[in-house]
Amino acid sequence: MGVDVVSRAEWGANESLGQTSSGGPIWEPEYAQPAKIIIHHTAGSDGGNDPKSIVRGIYYWHTVSLGWGDIGYNYLIDKNGVIYEGREGGDGVVGGHAYNEAKDIGYNRGSIGIAVLGQYESGVPTAAAIDALTRLSASLGVRFGLEPDGNGFFVDETLPNVFGHKEVDNTLCPGENLGSNVDTIRSEAQKLFEAAGGYAQSTNTLKASFVRQSVQPVKIPSGSQKQLWVEFKNTGTVTWRSYAQPAFKIVSANVSSNLMAGGAASGNTAVLDTPNVAPGEVGRFFYTLKAPNDTVEANDTFVLKAGSATVAIASFNVTVQVTGLSYAAAARDIEILPATFSRARNTTVVRFTNLGTQAWKRGEVKLGIYDLGNRGSRYQDASWPDDNGMFDFEELEVVSGGTATFRFVLLSPDEPGLYLNVYRVSGPDGLAQKEDRSVTRVDSPYEAKFISHTVPAAMLNIWRPAVTLTFKNTGVMPWDRSVGLQVVDLGDTDSQFANSNWDDIRIATHLNEAQVNPGEFGTFTLRLYPPQNPGLYLNIMRVFKDGRPIKGGTFNAITRVD
Incomplete structure (x- = not known):
């Protein structure tokens, strides 16, 4: 359910009052998941025929006179039941409306402050104001999963989810005549809350579509971490909140991924660059990857999760190129025939680039040829120095960035079919390499x-x-x-x-x-x-x-x- 709210622009907020000389906010917004609604009165005029002027006056008092940089209430309500936007920043922004000086404890973080214009220690709130306060409490309850008639521990004690300011401070606020209505506001808001479906919002309404991500492939030094970003469009029905639980995470689809800085199982926290992303909007998530030290390139598929629930359709691929390795290699070209005949002997050339920082010396770095599962290659020839080849390159030395040339003979298997070769370069320090393969079709020369x-x-x-x-x-x-x-x-x-x-x-x-x-x-x-x-x-x-x-x-x- 929703309620109409008069925006800051509509009630005439002079935003320059809350800005520094450089144009930034004096009061930087912070965000927290709302757990309580605290009701106030402004203890002044109810606005008469010009409530917007009173809202502007409170804004000036908090922003300039008190030096806060903005109005402290999250919402304000006039006697006609009109609701006004308060503190700038949108959903979840922390206001400044409840602080117990004697205890030196604040109750602003995790609460929403709603102030009714007027003084209600002796004055009487209008039915329209009570109704607006009830509807707003129910709407916020649905939005944040906050049961109006519930209760729970908050800051330093157990409190109702909707309560008056005086419950946590030495004050008369919200006044006897408004405070006496809080129980009714709670119960009536609970009815509206339940009629609107309550807080039981299923994770199947969490949906997203990939928009774009950091430039690919990304280069990361071996063993180092780098912050990346990915953008998704919110195609579901629930607003994404950077401050709410469950927290968003970027998790690898591969349980043995070696790219997750926080480990493949737990995933990495995904930090939204904006506190709220409503349906239809695009949010940018920041996350961190760690480069492995045993390969030159890693590819992985990642998904966006909210807690343990995968956000539907929210997946993307990342390629990490690892730099700074002492010994590393990548295939430059593999001259393998796509098809050959049984028992054919073909001279083959494979070239690898030295991607490491150290030069290769002949005899230290060798090329092995394998089948799947580290089994011996089906192409073994009598000329091979080892069951797995272990060929030396032709050059005497291959400097960093240079190319090593391996030349050898492949003897095709007797039986026609498709056959795989896996090429691995081995050397000092467990030389890192992205595994390279070739598949050749072996045909019979007899038909x-x-x-x-x-x-x-x-x-x-x-x-x-x-x-x-x-x-x-x-x-x-x-x-x-x-x-x-x-x-x-x-x-x-x-x-x-x-x-x-x-x-x-x-x-x-x-x-x-x-x-x-x-x-x-x-x-x-x-x-x-x-x-x-x-x-x-x-x-x-x-x-x-x-x-x-x-x-x-x-x-x-x-x-x-x-």
Whole structure:
């Protein structure tokens, strides 16, 4: 619920009275989560026909005469029930309206001071003023989760959430006739508070959309911290408050993040640069990251949280480039073929830039090549000095900012597929490096396309037909007589047409021609020995090389045996 409030500009505040010669505020605003509402009377005129002039007079008295720099009340109310904005700064700003001189204790931080124009020790407040005070108390209660009829510990004692000034100071304020209405104001405000939904505002109304952030990537010296900022638009229904609980935090989406100055689990406090960000407005959050000392670059995704609740859609990515490391490296270029053939030997060049402050000497810094999980690379060649390579660079020395050249041979795996290499440079002081990878597709150099066959669709079980299958060599390597034709049944079980006259129980025959070059046709001839039992039978016929089927070289023949 909301109430209409006459702004400072509308009641004619001369803002220059509260400014220093340089234009800044004499009374710098502070903010705190409101926990209490303290009711006052101004003990003077009720404003008569010109209440704005009285508000301006109080403003001058507090700002200039008392030297505070601004009016002390957060709100003022006239006899007509009109509500005026008091202390500059908006929601949560700390006023100056309740101080116990005898105790030397202030009750301003965490409270909202509302003053009704007039003197009510003998005077009587109007129904309009009481009604406005009630509605304003309920509205503030909803806004700050402050139950009007509740109570709780405040500063040095337990107090109602809405009470008169004299409860905490040696004063008659807010006067007997206004003070006697406080219980009714409390109870009626509670009814309005509950009707408006109370303080039970779900965190699902906390929503934000990313706007922009500090320039990326950000450079941070190793082990040092740096303050960054990120801006979000408040797309929810709840005002963000820098002084309220739960506090905002920037938390990594990665539980093992090494960038969080406060630790990955707890996250870092996110400080709003303005006390209140209403729905539709943009707020800038400041937070701190710490550069790790074991990598040259770190990437992470962060989310904005209010306490333990993630603010919906509020995430962003950060890249930190770590500087000042003694030994550090980054891949400059990796000359890896995107695709190659099985058993191919390819000379490869990988270059790394020395990002550290110390020069590299040959023999101190080496390049290792790994598979996932620190397993040995599938590209290991007999020329490697170690199972993981551990190659020296070609230069005698690589100064800071210079380039190291590593040259080696990769032997492609036998089996076609996608294969990964992880490249790690090792050296003194646990040389820091962002892990670099390459993925290469390994293809077979042997491929085939089925052309024709002479397998009968039906045969008698006493026949022993000789059949020929023709395939085109569509690969890049010639075929020789080591290329065979496998004949099997479903599930790769032995064919029902097999015979001891075949070259093998599985490999029935081999290539007829001595050599079939790419683009040429090769033939396979074999004799079939049908089973005695009539029925439909399947033969899966595959062109084979080195114990593996050749891609595209498969023909399925269904034959009826009578």
